[in-house]
Structures are given as C-alpha cells and as structure tokens.
Amino acid sequence: MNSSPEKNRGCRRKSCLVLTLVPLLLIVVLFCLFRSSHTLPDRxxxxxxxxxxxxxxxxxxxxxxxxxxxxxxxxxxxxxxxxxxxxxxxxxxxxxxxxxxxxxxxxxxxxxxxxxxxxxxxxxxxxxxxxxxxxxxxxxxxxxxxxxxxxxxxxxxGLKAETLFYTTPLGKIGIRFQAAQWKQYKSGIEPFTRTGASREYFEQIGGLLDEVYDDYLGYASRRRGISRDSLSGIIDRIxxxxxxxxxxxxxxxxxxxxxxxxxxxxxxxxxxxxxxxxxxxxxxxxxxxxVDWPMKGEGDERIALITLSGPIVRTAGESALGMGEGVDVESLKHSLDAALDDKKVKALVLRIDSPGGDALASAEMLQMLDSAAVKKPLVVSMSGVAASGGYMAALAGKTVFASPLTITGSIGVYALKPEISALVAKTGLGRDVVTRGRLADANSPFKPLDKEAYQKFVAASGEIYDDFIGKVARSRRMPLTAVDSVAGGRVWSGTRALKAGLVDRTGGLFDAIHAARLLAKMDMSKNPRIILYPEQKSWIEMLVQGNRAGLPGMIGAAFKKQLMQEFLPVRHLSSIAAFYDRLMLSGRVHMMAMMPSEIIIE
The missing domain is CATH 3.90.226.10 (2-enoyl-CoA Hydratase; Chain A, domain 1)
Known part of the structure; x- marks a missing residue:
C-alpha cells in the first residue's frame, strides 16, 4: 500500500530536521568538551x-x-x-x-x-x-x-646582516633588471643591479646593528650581573x-x-x-x-585592535612563494567598517608589523585610515617593523608609538623591470608581436625599455616619492625639505625616529591602548573589551559559519603551511620575496614602497 503524499512530505521534513539538528548537537557537545578540557587548577x-x-x-x-x-x-x-x-x-x-x-x-x-x-x-x-x-x-x-x-x-x-646579490648569476643566464630608485638610501634594488652593497647600505645597516648590539650587551650584562666587557669578550673569543x-x-x-x-x-x-x-x-x-580573551572587559566600552601584518599587497591571496599572505586593502576595509559600525568601539589602535609593499595599495590604506580617524580616535603601535608602506599607513595615527628598536622610516620608492633579451637570444626563442599604439609593447620583459620609456619609468617613481613625502609632511607637520632630509630610503630605529620627528613616543602595544583610552575619554577605572581585527575565528565558529575555502580547503592549507614551515622556514625567505616572485613571473613594472632588508636576531 502506497503512503500518502502528505505522509511522505512529513517524513522528509523530519529527515531534514534530523540532518540539521544532529550536526548542531554534535558541535555543541564538542564545544562543551573542548571548553571543559581547559578548566585550570587553582595553583x-x-x-x-x-x-x-x-x-x-x-x-x-x-x-x-x-x-x-x-x-x-x-x-x-x-x-x-x-x-x-x-x-x-x-x-x-x-x-x-x-x-x-x-x-x-x-x-x-x-x-x-x-x-x-x-x-x-x-x-x-x-x-x-x-x-x-x-x-x-x-x-x-x-x-x-x-x-x-x-x-x-x-x-x-654576535649579530650579522647578510644580503645576497643576484646580478652576476642572473646575467650569466641572460636576465638583467632596469631600475628606478628614489632615493640613494632605498637599497632594495641593489641585489639585482649591483654586485655588492653600496656605501649607503653599509651606513644604514651598520647603524642599526650598532644600536641593537649596544642594547644586547647592555641589557644582558646588567641583568646577569657581569661586566659588559666580559660579555663582549665571551662573544668575540669563545x-x-x-x-x-x-x-x-x-x-x-x-x-x-x-x-x-x-x-x-x-x-x-x-x-x-x-x-x-x-x-x-x-x-x-x-x-x-x-581566560577572557584577549582581555577581560569590565564595561561596555570597547577598543578595536586592528593589525597590519606582513607585506602590503593589492588583493587577498598574493603571497611570498606560497608561504603566507600579506595584508590586502579589502581586509583592512572590512576591519575598519566593522570597527566603525560598532557603537561600543570608542577608539582604534592600529598595530603595524609590515615592511611595506605595493605603493598604491599603501596609499589607499592610508586614505581609508585617515577617514576612519576622523570618526574615532586612532593610535598607532609599531611592532618589529613599520617601514616604507608600513610607515605610510602609520601616518593616520593621532599618536604614533614605536618600540625603541622598531625599524621604521624607509620613506622612498623603487621599481624594477626585468628584461630577458639575452636569455631569448641564448635559447633561440622566437617572438612575433602585433601592436596598436606606439608604446603597447614597451614594458615587455623580452626587451629593455628604450630611452623614452625609461624616462617615463623613472619619472613615475619620482612622482610617487614626491607624493609620499608630501603625505609625511602634512601628517607630521614638517616642511618638505625636513622630510626629504630624513627620507630618501633612510631607515631609523624607534629611538632615532622619535628624534627625527617621525613618531611621537616610544612604547609598546599596551602604551598605545592606554593612549587610545585617554583620547576617547573612556572610563579609566574599568578595562575595556578589546576586539581583534582581522577577526580571528575559532574552529567551532568556522564550522558553524562556514569558510570560503570550506573545511577541506582549510585543513589542506593548514597542513601545507605546517609542512613548508618544517622543510623551509620562513626566515630563509626575504621579506620582499613576494615582490620578486610576482616580478619574475609577470615581467610587469611594480612600484614598491618597501623596506629593502630585515634585521633578525639569531
């Protein structure tokens, strides 16, 4: 005997309900087990x-x-x-x-x-x-x-700074680069245009190493109760x-x-x-x-902690050899929109750990941050590095904090264009091009820029540099000549950047949060709730809310990252590997506002 249509529909509804409720109940049980496993002892x-x-x-x-x-x-x-x-x-x-x-x-x-x-x-x-x-x-x-x-x-x-120069080995296979550099201290082009470091590079890196080494010897010897000379002698002789x-x-x-x-x-x-x-x-x-993460809030007032971490890129997904994504314009926009829409958020703290990156993306970020700072007080906290495009983003801050050893500044622009005409000749690669427009093929990697195209290439870099120092002059209330004297690619520690007028105070993240509370006239007797952006979802939230990549994609990406970290640590890659990767693959000209090198203590 056949079941009635109404009965079948009822069974289907019950089946759908069961299929919906069972996963939700499972998630709730898993969540409770996960939370209960994190009960802490009394001592x-x-x-x-x-x-x-x-x-x-x-x-x-x-x-x-x-x-x-x-x-x-x-x-x-x-x-x-x-x-x-x-x-x-x-x-x-x-x-x-x-x-x-x-x-x-x-x-x-x-x-x-x-x-x-x-x-x-x-x-x-x-x-x-x-x-x-x-x-x-x-x-x-x-x-x-x-x-x-x-x-x-x-x-x-002790400490060292090391740079590899690729000009000679690349030249042997027929690859060379044309460069525009604004100005002489912006040394990011040197590995591809020189066979050794410039005087300006040695001056900058030597000065930074002196500061770091002085801090190292002074702090460690003082804390251990031994003389500075003794520690220096151990490092040099043993x-x-x-x-x-x-x-x-x-x-x-x-x-x-x-x-x-x-x-x-x-x-x-x-x-x-x-x-x-x-x-x-x-x-x-x-x-x-x-524990209450990241900080126990004692009232309704909130502070949005927005982090810019990694190279600045135009769009999500641009990465350094697949090792990790940079910070993109759209992600910052989502963070700012959420923080500004939340009426309980009284102030913004922008935490920057970025060597810079795409010059136009950096300028767009500054524009968004400037607009946000009109609506809610914005304080900047510089982490390990906030240089070049990372420094540009910091210009939106009402108050800018840097740690004494933060690497910042590097106000400048450079551009590199690869050309492989010698490689083409070596390999016998044939090429025919049909164009409409006199300059349609001017930027091809298969040939160098001619005189006119090269002049345009250099002039474009200079215009971006002038715009950059103009932004610094307006934000820091400095004459253009004063900005140019501390710009040109020069790199500063947080302590020296304070003396140069590029930052307002030395201090860390919690100093910046305190300053933001004061600017927003928040209740200083109660800790505010800290809201982290970009939003960091737990695995439970990602399962419930979904993820663009899906759970298999998330797991695959996580395992890939873990394996890559095991076999090729990120520290072995330059901070500008993403730029070089895109440059070599596309052959396009890229205007970069980026720190040319890093200093890492090992």
Whole structure:
C-alpha cells in the first residue's frame, strides 16, 4: 500500500530536521568538551614555549584544534597571555622554554618588558634554554633564573646582516633588471643591479646593528650581573660555551633536563610527586583558551585592535612563494567598517608589523585610515617593523608609538623591470608581436625599455616619492625639505625616529591602548573589551559559519603551511620575496614602497 503524499512530505521534513539538528548537537557537545578540557587548577606554573619567527598574529590554521599545539604562539598571544598572568593569582610561577627564536629586536624588547611586568608582581620567571643562540639568550636574560639544557651548548657569536646579490648569476643566464630608485638610501634594488652593497647600505645597516648590539650587551650584562666587557669578550673569543662553562661565567644559573626541571616545579607547586592527575604545568594554548580573551572587559566600552601584518599587497591571496599572505586593502576595509559600525568601539589602535609593499595599495590604506580617524580616535603601535608602506599607513595615527628598536622610516620608492633579451637570444626563442599604439609593447620583459620609456619609468617613481613625502609632511607637520632630509630610503630605529620627528613616543602595544583610552575619554577605572581585527575565528565558529575555502580547503592549507614551515622556514625567505616572485613571473613594472632588508636576531 502506497503512503500518502502528505505522509511522505512529513517524513522528509523530519529527515531534514534530523540532518540539521544532529550536526548542531554534535558541535555543541564538542564545544562543551573542548571548553571543559581547559578548566585550570587553582595553583599552577604557566609554561610558555617561544620559538620561530614570532609572527605578529596567528594565521587561520592556528584555530584548528589538531594543529594548534604545533603552531607557535604569536607575539600578540604572548603579550596578552603575560598581561593576564601578571594579575592572575592562580599563576604562581612562569616557565619559558626558549629555543630557536628568530625575531626582530623590537619584538624581543617588547617581550622583555612584559616579562619584567610579571616579575614586578612577585612571580618568579624561569627560562629553560635548549640549543640557545643570541636571540634566545637575550630574551632569557629578562627572567629571574636561566636553566640550560644539560649537555648542551650556548652559541653567543654576535649579530650579522647578510644580503645576497643576484646580478652576476642572473646575467650569466641572460636576465638583467632596469631600475628606478628614489632615493640613494632605498637599497632594495641593489641585489639585482649591483654586485655588492653600496656605501649607503653599509651606513644604514651598520647603524642599526650598532644600536641593537649596544642594547644586547647592555641589557644582558646588567641583568646577569657581569661586566659588559666580559660579555663582549665571551662573544668575540669563545662563542660556543658548554653548560658548565656558561655557569662558571655567570651566564646561566644551572643545568638540567626539561624533565627534571618540570618535575621539580610540579613538586614545588603541589608538594607531591607529579602524576598525570596532579600536573601543575599549564601550556600557553590551554591558558589562552581558558581566560577572557584577549582581555577581560569590565564595561561596555570597547577598543578595536586592528593589525597590519606582513607585506602590503593589492588583493587577498598574493603571497611570498606560497608561504603566507600579506595584508590586502579589502581586509583592512572590512576591519575598519566593522570597527566603525560598532557603537561600543570608542577608539582604534592600529598595530603595524609590515615592511611595506605595493605603493598604491599603501596609499589607499592610508586614505581609508585617515577617514576612519576622523570618526574615532586612532593610535598607532609599531611592532618589529613599520617601514616604507608600513610607515605610510602609520601616518593616520593621532599618536604614533614605536618600540625603541622598531625599524621604521624607509620613506622612498623603487621599481624594477626585468628584461630577458639575452636569455631569448641564448635559447633561440622566437617572438612575433602585433601592436596598436606606439608604446603597447614597451614594458615587455623580452626587451629593455628604450630611452623614452625609461624616462617615463623613472619619472613615475619620482612622482610617487614626491607624493609620499608630501603625505609625511602634512601628517607630521614638517616642511618638505625636513622630510626629504630624513627620507630618501633612510631607515631609523624607534629611538632615532622619535628624534627625527617621525613618531611621537616610544612604547609598546599596551602604551598605545592606554593612549587610545585617554583620547576617547573612556572610563579609566574599568578595562575595556578589546576586539581583534582581522577577526580571528575559532574552529567551532568556522564550522558553524562556514569558510570560503570550506573545511577541506582549510585543513589542506593548514597542513601545507605546517609542512613548508618544517622543510623551509620562513626566515630563509626575504621579506620582499613576494615582490620578486610576482616580478619574475609577470615581467610587469611594480612600484614598491618597501623596506629593502630585515634585521633578525639569531
């Protein structure tokens, strides 16, 4: 006997309802289990692992639960975690496991300040060093005690800046570049037009290294209670130091295995031999998931923390050899629109960790930020680097903060055009072109620019440079001649940028948040809620709300990133690899407002 149509429709509706409710219930159960697994003990040691490049913020793959444990904490993660821990009565001590840290001087300096804040609250901070180098040791010196891995070696061999020059090897295969440079200190063209560094490059990099090295020797020797000359002598004459000699020199306090140290801390907190049931060590990821993130709000008022991290690109998806996307115009627009539409957001803090990038994209970002700053107070916080196009974006700030060792400035423009006519001749490649318009084929990579086209190429770079220094002059209220005297591609530390009038104050992220609260006349007796942009969704939120790439795409991208990090660390790639990649593939002219090089402490 056939069922009635009404009965069939009812069954289908029930089936649809079941298919909808079951996944939702499963998600709710998973969410509850995930949250319950992050209940913290009443007393514990906060155990943070610091390694890698200290990205400013986490990527999307970090939100996937099965990969989050392998993803290093970002700089902002660490800053907010340490800020929480300083006031959290449950946190009795901190253990920092430091090894393989490759970070800019300003990031290490800001972390040192956060560690000092924790110590000022009477909480002991211990550093455990595994195969440490200069960067690891510099950060560890901020702690109360340094424990070195038993049997290991401490490599303190100083600082260096290295640039590779490709002109000769590329010339051998028939590739060369034509360049426009505004001005002489904008040295990003040099690897492709020279066989060695210019005097201006050595002047800039030498000055920055002097500042960083002076900070390194002064801070580490002062914290360890040894003379500056002694530390300098160890670096110059010994470099590779065993755990026993490191203790003799006063560089470390003791040596132990990680297992021994953690068991000792466990016994200290619990008074018992550690077992799986009374583990008193809590990881940074567990702590982050169990506290109000990123800061406990005590009222309705909010501050939007908008981060520009990575090279500035025109559109989403442009990346450095597939290793990671830059910050694009549309993403910033979405962040600003959301922050301005939220009536509870009283002020904006723009956090910049960018060497710059596409000149026109940088100018468009500044225009959007200037418009936003008219509606709500905007304060800028410079992280490791805020240079060239990154500095241009900072011009929107009512107040601009830089860490003393932030790398900033690099106000200038350069452009490179590849031409492969010699390569074509070597390979015998044939080419016929039909054009309409006298200059239709002028920018082809198959031939050099002729005199007229080259003059236009250079003139266009000069116009962008003039526009750039004009923006700086208006924002910083400086005469054009004064701006030009500190521009031309010159690079500054945060301390020297303050003296040059390019920034307003030295300080870190929390200094900028405090200044934004004052500008917005917020209630200073209550902590505001911090809203992070671009929005960082949890894996639960992405499952519920969906993602443009879909879950398989997200998982695939996350695994790809993880594998690439294992086999080809990002630090081995130049910060301008994205530009060179696009340049070589397309042959187009690109106008860049970008920092020509990086300084990383290793």
């Amino acid at each position: 514990f040691v906060l155990n943070l692992q610091l390694s890698g490049d200290l990205s400013e913020i986490q990527g999307e793959s970090s939100t996937l639960p099965f990969l989050s444990s392998r993803e290093p904490l970002s700089l902002q993660d660490l800053l907010f975690i340490l800020d929480h821990a300083a006031a959290d009565e449950r946190v009795k001590e901190l253990l920092l496991e430091i090894g393989g840290l490759h970070a800019s001087p300003a990031k290490i300096s800001e972390l040192r300040s956060s560690i000092e804040k924790v110590r000022s609250r009477g909480k002991k901070v211990t550093a455990f060093l595994s195969s440490p180098e200069d960067s690891d040791y510099l950060l560890a010196s901020a702690c109360d005690a340094i424990v070195m891995e038993r049997g290991g070696y401490l490599l303190l061999d 470099a590779l130091i065993s755990d026993s000699r490191a203790k003799t020199f006063g560089l470390v306090d003791s040596a132990a295995s990680s297992w021994e140290l953690k068991r000792a801390l466990n016994r200290k907190i619990t008074g018992k031999e550690p077992t799986g049931e009374n583990d008193a060590l809590v990881s940074g990821g567990e702590y982050r998931s169990a």
